[in-house]
Amino acid sequence: MTGASDDSSYEVVELCAGAGGQALGLERAGFKHRLAVELDSNAFTTLQTNIPGKIEINEEEREIVQQGDVADPAVFNPEDHREVALLAGGVPCPPFTIAGKQLGANDERDLFAWAVEQVDKVRPRALMLENVRGLSLPRFSGYRQYVLDRLAEFKYVAEWRLLNACDFGVPQLRPRFVLVAMQEDDAKYFKWPEPVAKQLTVSAAIHDLMGANGWEGLEQWMKDADKIGPTIVGGSKKHGGADLGPTRAKRAWAELSVDAMGVADAPPARDAQFRTMANPAPGPKLTTEMVARIQGWLPGYEWTFTGRKTTRYRQIGNAFPPPVAEAVGSAILKALKHEGETVSRETSSHDPVYKVLRELGGYVPTSVILNRATLGNGIAELEERITQLRRDFDIDPQPMSDGSLAYKLGEFKAFIGQANHERHEKFVQNRAKIS
Incomplete structure (x- = not known):
């Protein structure tokens, strides 16, 4: 392994x-791409254009x-990239999104455990x-615990952190759940990035684009949009054209005087009307260029998106904001x-029931689980956690002589590379819909 002082060693796989939000942020942080893999053909073309x-x-x-399925060894062979930085x-x-079914390990798109x-x-x-x-959420506490335990087996120190994009110079909320893991010698130097001193608002980020055609309503709009925007929603191939998200998101955009029912081809004209009886829309629509700014492609973050409007919007809307990737990447570097200075890091626990079942093995009586796991709501919480764990793990219950149950933790249902996993067939069947 190359020493820590050799700058030539900082390559990323x-x-x-996606369309390169993380890629741009990591390169700005100081990493150089050795490989970037993407399934979607439109995002792949954008990546090729920029990298x-x-x-x-x-x-x-x-x-x-x-381009291709990253789990295909012909596309990504781990042995070709040993000891990359x-x-x-x-x-x-989609396996974890709040608006979806939260299938987790049972979703053919789930590649986190893999x-x-x-x-x-x-x-x-x-x-x-990320x-x-x-x-x-609590629904995935067992899944997270599995990930932490697995990385610990590999001798890596891992930690999760929920980061809001608005804390890193991006004018929207966009919370992202980020996992960073490092080998022990490096982990003690890692510190999560600090939030910026002043958050950037929507109007501050895109007023020049909104007023590019001399729109007379710009001044009023800037007052209305001087806020942090809601999370941009990119959508998927399963849904229709580009818009800024579900009903709740559209209402939030309306409070910023933005019409979220679609994406515009151009900024508003000079004499475009702003909320009249004849035009009750909350304000102008955003262009893809404006959406890109709100997603973190700010001045200085040059990037070219390929494809038609809806395709570009989806690429942008599904991306990891470059400034957030840059902040985390810089902290890693x-x-x-x-x-x-070095920091001490305590081992975090996400699911005490999972940990007890895993550590003890075999069938563990309910009384033992309750005695060893800290559960605020006793048997009711235990039953709820078992129900959630069953969605991602095989859990086998066994009746005890006193009428209670014992539980045994079985196999993790997620795809981790198994040749016979049902993910392969589902992936082939649904590949055209995956984005």
Whole structure:
């Protein structure tokens, strides 16, 4: 492994790279891409446009950006990237999204656990995975605990953190749940990035674009939109054209005098009317250029999005905001360079019931679980946690002589690379709908 002071060693392999929000942020932080893999053809074209070039792997010249299923060894072979500085990714979020079914390990799009397994094969100095806020909810406490325990088995120190994009210079809320893991020698130098001193509002970020055609209503609009925007929702191939999200999001945008029912082709004309009896819409629609700014592609974050309007919008709306990726990436790079003071980090616990079942093995009586796990609501909470765990793990109950139950923790249902996993068939069946 290259020493911490050698700048040439800071390469990144990025899985499920999307349209490049994380890619741009990590490169601005100081990482250089060794590989970026993306399934969606439109996002792949955007990545190719912005990250051209080739790299030599095993005496063979290959494109840095690759298209395909990242779990296909022909697309991504972990052995080709041993001891890379950073393994990163924005694995698909639908398995965990609050608005979805929260299928977690039972969703063919779930690659989070699979990505964690690649750590033992690649042995990167650091891992960074991001996903939606839904993964932080109690529903997935067992899933998170599995991930932490697995990384600990690989001798990595891991920690989750919920980060709001607005705390890092992005004019929207956009909470993201980020996992960072490092080898023990580097982990003690890692510190999560601090929020910016002043948050950026929607009007401050895009007023120049909104007024590009000399719109006479700009001044009033700027007052209305001088706030942090709601989370941009990119949507998926399963749904229709571009708009700014579900009903609740549309109402929130209306409070900023933005019409969220679609995306405009151009900024408002000079004499465009602003909320009249004949025009009851809350205000102008955003263009894709404006959406990109709100997603964090601010001046200085140059990037070219390819495709037609709806395609560009979805790429932008599903991206990890570059300033957030840059902030976390910079913190990781500082740790890899062993900069700053060291910090002590306590092992976090996400699901006490899972931990008891895993540590004791076999059938564990309810009384033992209650005695060893700290549960505020006793048997009721235990039953609820067992119900949630069953969604991601095989849990086998066994009656006891006193009428109570004992529970045994079985297999994790998620795809982690198994050749016979049902994910393969489901993926082939639904590939055209996955985005």
